[in-house]
Amino acid sequence: MNVFLPLVVDQALAAAVRAPSPQNTQPWRFVVDGPRIEVWLDRDRVLPVADPAGREARLSCGAAVCNLVLTLRVNGVRSRVRIAPEAADRDLLALVSIEGNTRPSTLDRRLAEAVYRRHTNRRPLSDRAVPPSARALLRSAALGEGGHLDFLDGSGRYAQVTALVRRAETEQATDADFRAETARWTGRAAECPDGVPTDAFGPPADIPGVVSLRASHENRSIPPRPFEQDPVLAAVLTRDQGVAADVRGGMIMERVLLTATAEGLATSFLSQPFEARSTRAQLLAAFRDLGHVHTLLRVGYGLPTRMIARRPAAEVTTVRSAPEVPAL
Structure with a gap:
């Protein structure tokens, strides 16, 4: 050995x-x-x-x-x-x-x-464009794991998907069970080995953007700040679906996230429309011609934030x- x-x-x-x-x-x-x-x-x-x-x-x-x-x-x-x-x-x-x-x-x-x-950046990103070369690297990362990365601004799905994100965020904000579950896992001390600490939250948005980050991940002890109005959004997809496809989708997702990190890009997730009952089916249908969508990523340039434990x-x-x- x-x-x-x-x-x-x-x-x-x-x-x-x-x-x-x-x-x-x-x-x-x-x-x-x-x-x-x-x-x-x-x-x-x-x-x-x-x-x-x-x-x-x-x-x-x-x-x-x-x-x-x-x-x-x-x-x-x-x-x-x-x-x-x-x-x-x-x-x-x-x-x-x-x-x-x-x-x-x-x-x-x-x-x-x-x-x-690599870490989730819940703070505002800059208006600096993600260049075609970086987009190509992220697509190649997904392809290398057997998946596909679709940039929404080039596919005609942007307005439909962002509307679903906003609707899902509204539904979750008024769902008592969801809010209680979120409260159990957020607002923790910085040294806590799981959950999301308050100092990893982003500031409130002073002007509503085209998409909403989770209201439950706002740190209201810091002043509101403007968020990017038209964030770059990308969807991670596989051809199939089911348990095995979910695992493969996670491998594809992580390869894309690591590639983004290596290229100096910040990333975060827009999970709301997958989780809300009123939007899940419509979101899946929006990508049906490409395959099965697993996650939505927000991609751009921003200041580093702390990594959580x-x-x-x-x-x-x-x-x-x-x-x-x-x-x-």
Whole structure:
């Protein structure tokens, strides 16, 4: 056995838990069993109001898989991913098998470094345009994971989708159950290992924009500021849908987010229309000609914001047997 492999696996798991998740719930668990790393959905951390089917939680687990595999690769370890490997157990989302050695690329190293800088930016972005070259890199990142990235301003869907975002935000703002669930996971102290702390919130908008960021993520202790009026929005899609597609969608999403970070771009999510009952079906229908839409991203240039904490990887990992390279 490679004596350094346990350390490499520890590093990969530390990267995995840096993945984004709704309200920073971190809905994953990992099991290390020799040359295999299992990625499980943690049902206790699925949001029952906002995400009753666990769709967003599976996206988050897929993002964790992306970080895990990428970090293995930059440490010279080749792996293979099987998504939803057991139809009988829908909570076993991925199986990462260590298969030997590999040589990482320069791009692999850039993206792995971005894992520890990527964060959700809930603050105003500048009016600086996202250039065609950066858009092409983000599309290529999605394509490289088997998905598609659609920029809404070039597809004719912008007005329809932003209207759905505003309607969903209004519905959620008046939904007592949703507001209670959000309150349980937000407004936490900066050192809290899960949930979203108040100092990661953005300021209130002094002029309403074409889309709304979550009102529940406003820090009203700081002065209102203008937000960009026409933010760049992009949709992450796969051709298929279902449990496996959700996990793959999360891997695509994370590759796009890491690429954006490496290019100096800020990102955040517009999850409201996926979560609100009155808008979910219309949002899916709006992208039906392209495939199945998994998430909406806001992309642009902005000042860095603080990264929020995560639970230690050891807290969410069970080791059945030490990591090892399988005999050939």
